[in-house]
Amino acid sequence: MNNVIEINNLVAKYDTRIILDNISLEIKRNEIFIILGSSGGGKTTLLKHIIGLIKPVSGTINIFDQEVTRMESDKFDQILTQVGMLFQGGALINSMKVWENVAIPLEQHTKLPQNIIIDLVKQKLSLVHLEHAFHLYPSELSGGMKKRVALARAIAMDPKILFFDEPSAGLDPITALELDELILELKDKLGITLVIVTHELESIKRIADRIIYLQKGKKLFTGTLAEAKAADIDEINRFFSWK
Amino acid sequence: MYKINENTIRIGNSFYIDEIQPLITDLLKLDKDHSKVSFDLSGTVNYDNAVLAFINSLTKENYHILLSDKMKDDILKFNSSIMFNESEKQLLSGFEKIVSVFYSFLEQIRSFIILSADVFYYSIRSVFNKNGRRKGSVYEQILLIGNNAVPIVFLLAFLIGFILSLQSAAQLRQFGANIYLVDLIVISMITEMGPMITAIIVAGRSGSAIAAEISTMQITEELDALKVIALNPLKYVVSPKMIAMTVSLPVLTIMANLVGIFGGFIIAVIYLNLSPIVFFNRAVSVMTISFWWQSVLKSILFSWLIVLIGSHFGFNVKGGAEGVGKATTASVVAAIFAVIITDALLSIVFYFDF
Numbered sequence: 001m002n003n004v005i006e007i008n009n010l011v012a013k014y015d016t017r018i019i020l021d022n023i024s025l026e027i028k029r030n031e032i033f034i035i036l037g038s039s040g041g042g043k044t045t046l047l048k049h050i051i052g053l054i055k056p057v058s059g060t061i062n063i064f065d066q067e068v069t070r071m072e073s074d075k076f077d078q079i080l081t082q083v084g085m086l087f088q089g090g091a092l093i094n095s096m097k098v099w100e101n102v103a104i105p106l107e108q109h110t111k112l113p114q115n116i117i118i119d120l121v122k123q124k125l126s127l128v129h130l131e132h133a134f135h136l137y138p139s140e141l142s143g144g145m146k147k148r149v150a151l152a153r154a155i156a157m158d159p160k161i162l163f164f165d166e167p168s169a170g171l172d173p174i175t176a177l178e179l180d181e182l183i184l185e186l187k188d189k190l191g192i193t194l195v196i197v198t199h200e201l202e203s204i205k206r207i208a209d210r211i212i213y214l215q216k217g218k219k220l221f222t223g224t225l226a227e228a229k230a231a232d233i234d235e236i237n238r239f240f241s242w243k
Numbered sequence: 244m245y246k247i248n249e250n251t252i253r254i255g256n257s258f259y260i261d262e263i264q265p266l267i268t269d270l271l272k273l274d275k276d277h278s279k280v281s282f283d284l285s286g287t288v289n290y291d292n293a294v295l296a297f298i299n300s301l302t303k304e305n306y307h308i309l310l311s312d313k314m315k316d317d318i319l320k321f322n323s324s325i326m327f328n329e330s331e332k333q334l335l336s337g338f339e340k341i342v343s344v345f346y347s348f349l350e351q352i353r354s355f356i357i358l359s360a361d362v363f364y365y366s367i368r369s370v371f372n373k374n375g376r377r378k379g380s381v382y383e384q385i386l387l388i389g390n391n392a393v394p395i396v397f398l399l400a401f402l403i404g405f406i407l408s409l410q411s412a413a414q415l416r417q418f419g420a421n422i423y424l425v426d427l428i429v430i431s432m433i434t435e436m437g438p439m440i441t442a443i444i445v446a447g448r449s450g451s452a453i454a455a456e457i458s459t460m461q462i463t464e465e466l467d468a469l470k471v472i473a474l475n476p477l478k479y480v481v482s483p484k485m486i487a488m489t490v491s492l493p494v495l496t497i498m499a500n501l502v503g504i505f506g507g508f509i510i511a512v513i514y515l516n517l518s519p520i521v522f523f524n525r526a527v528s529v530m531t532i533s534f535w536w537q538s539v540l541k542s543i544l545f546s547w548l549i550v551l552i553g554s555h556f557g558f559n560v561k562g563g564a565e566g567v568g569k570a571t572t573a574s575v576v577a578a579i580f581a582v583i584i585t586d587a588l589l590s591i592v593f594y595f596d597f
Binding site: 087091 | 374460463468473474
């Protein structure tokens with residue numbers, strides 16, 4: 001199968017308020033898929049459903065052709081080890097040093113000897129250009145550095161899918177550009193599928209293969225940017241300032 | 244700028260927010276029927292939103308108001324912009340309030356029981372299987388919870404033993420029952436004061452730390468990050484604390500018992516002139532093994548209560564930094580409350596059984 005993620009008729013509710021209304025979509029192997037929409041549109045909720053942090057009210061989610069919404073947690077953990085996620089604030093464990101943070105997945109899910117783990121951690125840190133932060137604590141890093149460490153942790157296990165919750169929010173344009181270059185590199189060199197929630201127009205234009213546009217929990221559009229432009233939908237035109 | 248001329252209040256060219264309060268004061272001084280007072284704002288060109296709000300409120304009170312067309316427009320716009328219902332939730336009646344408080348209490352109990360079951364399950368599993376928790380984390384926690392609490396536990400246990408003996412000694416002396424001070428201090432320290440004082444100190448030190456740490460991790464999405472790395476937060480974060488607490492608190496309690504008795508020993512020797520040998524012999528004959536069991540059993544239960552209550556409030560944190568503060572406070576209060584209640588219940592059970 002060419003689809004790594006398939007979502008069918010997903011419905012999410014918070015109390016009685018509907019957050020996601022009958023969302024269906026598929027994400028293909030080795031593409032950069034962007035989740036867009038106005039704030040409160042359900043972007044982060046959709047992401048949290050895919051990685052299993054929230055269980056849906058109804059609908060199914062398939063990852064690597066396996067239905068995950070009703071999967072046992074041990075089995076789902078197997079899938080999660082092939083998945084990485086970068087949280088908005090980085091979500092680094094503040095009581096642990098940078099290298100220990102990056103080492104968490106390696107230490108917990110592999111039986112590799114310590115020296116190999118440290119070598120892998122070094123490799124990931126140099127990939128995000130943070131060699132000098134090895135022995136620092138997260139509180140000693142800037143916001144952008146934290147995100148890069150979090151990215152290093154997310155790719156520590158060489159995942160097949162990588163999720164981003166607003167990677168460039170709060171970053172300066174240059175750091176955001178570097179992050180985008182890193183994302184493209186991950187896609188091309190490692191063949192990773194990337195699912196990204198973002199509003200940064202520049203970033204979307206640089207990296208997006210396909211997008212989904214959510215409005216008030218409903219799917220307004222899925223497809224490539226060119227298709228979005230051709231579709232000529234008011235809301236999306238306004239979002240990209242196309243007219 | 245405004246001028247009051249008998250019943251007419253003439254507002255000048257400019258009128259701003261800081262002149263409203265003086266005008267209201269003057270208006271009260273006029274003390275006349277509203278319909279007889281008139282405002283002339285026809286010449287007012289410069290004003291701010293506060294003035295609009297003020298004039299808008301005047302229109303509802305029967306005043307005679309003369310406005311320029313522009314201002315009329317502005318007030319209409321202002322009025323339409325505030326025409327929405329700001330109350331977000333329906334207010335509950337008294338009875339509904341009581342029911343909802345009771346319901347949320349039951350909900351808390353329910354989630355506490357589920358959490359406890361999970362924590363026990365994962366802690367027992369992680370004693371035998373180190374997968375899913377960090378290397379050295381138990382040792383680290385024992386240092387934090389146990390080792391670092393030794394000085395304060397020693398000091399307080401000593402003082403409690405000392406004061407308890409001092410107060411009792413004065414009474415016992417009157418009856419020449421000096422020797423019974425030994426019984427009193429040994430039994431009360433080992434079965435009551437030792438476990439309880441230690442648990443209260445540790446609840447304040449480490450229970451609050453557990454609640455603060457977990458609630459912060461919850462707010463900063465660290466717990467979600469762990470879940471996505473396929474790590475169970477209960478196993479990774481809570482189980483080391485649970486194991487460390489279960490080991491540390493009984494050890495601290497035993498130390499506290501001995502130090503408290505030593506406090507009594509000093510009073511007995513200096514104030515009651517008991518000989519050290521007599522004190523020692525009496526103490527050994529009084530402390531049966533069952534008292535020590537009671538002490539250890541109590542402290543183990545307390546240790547579980549402290550960790551479970553700390554993590555319960557940590558996981559259920561709402562809001563930001565303020566929420567962390569509330570969770571921490573609530574966890575300490577609840578933990579000390581639970582410790583004392585449990586102590587009372589256990590004391591009754593042991594008193595009739597042993």
